[in-house]
Amino acid sequence: MAAPRSLAAAVAPTAAALGVNAVPAAAVFGAGAPAETAMVLYFLENLVIVLLTALLVRLLAPARDETSPNHRTRRSLLSTYLVVALGFTLINGLFIALFVGVFLDVSIPRAALVGGVALIVVFAAAGTIIALVRLRPLSLAAAETVLERTLGRVFLLHLGVFIGVFLAASVGSWFVWPFIVLKTVTDVGQAIQALRG
Numbered sequence: 001m002a003a004p005r006s007l008a009a010a011v012a013p014t015a016a017a018l019g020v021n022a023v024p025a026a027a028v029f030g031a032g033a034p035a036e037t038a039m040v041l042y043f044l045e046n047l048v049i050v051l052l053t054a055l056l057v058r059l060l061a062p063a064r065d066e067t068s069p070n071h072r073t074r075r076s077l078l079s080t081y082l083v084v085a086l087g088f089t090l091i092n093g094l095f096i097a098l099f100v101g102v103f104l105d106v107s108i109p110r111a112a113l114v115g116g117v118a119l120i121v122v123f124a125a126a127g128t129i130i131a132l133v134r135l136r137p138l139s140l141a142a143a144e145t146v147l148e149r150t151l152g153r154v155f156l157l158h159l160g161v162f163i164g165v166f167l168a169a170s171v172g173s174w175f176v177w178p179f180i181v182l183k184t185v186t187d188v189g190q191a192i193q194a195l196r197g
Contacts, residue, residue, distance in 0.1 A: 012130045016124070016127035017188050018184065023119045024180060040100065042157055042183070043096050043158070044117050048117075052127075057077065074143065092162065
């Protein structure tokens with residue numbers, strides 16, 4: 001019985017990462033939405049991941065750890081994380097909205113956006129539920145590692161979205177394929193690395 005559980009523990013986070021990454025590809029190449037739709041969906045995915053990661057730490061980590069040398073609290077960890085992650089995400093979102101909506105004058109189809117966000121939330125929530133089971137119990141030190149890993153992912157993806165929006169303006173939609181492939185490989189690699197560490 002341990003083998004099926006360990007197999008499920010290994011496959012489930014990878015499947016969630018693949019599901020999240022399939023959504024922008026399906027919107028652009030399946031539904032025929034403009035390439036910029038993928039960049040907007042990636043931005044919204046980051047926002048969802050930031051909030052779900054904060055919820056994960058809030059549910060699993062202890063309020064304080066008296067054994068740690070600096071006596072960190074869950075509240076201080078989450079406050080720092082949310083200020084940095086949400087601040088960065090909202091500034092980046094403002095840039096994307098202005099660049100895509102005003103400078104490029106691209107109209108993102110509402111159905112692709114709403115449907116895409118809904119699917120991203122489903123896949124990301126599934127990944128969070130898997131993490132809730134897998135990471136329990138979560139020390140404050142481990143919680144800090146989870147938050148730092150997510151911050152690194154947020155910064156990397158926002159850099160990619162920033163570059164992607166400029167590429168969309170200059171070279172059209174072909175750039176979306178390599179972007180989706182690289183992001184998928186990165187997310188799956190992080191899911192596998194999280195299982196090991």
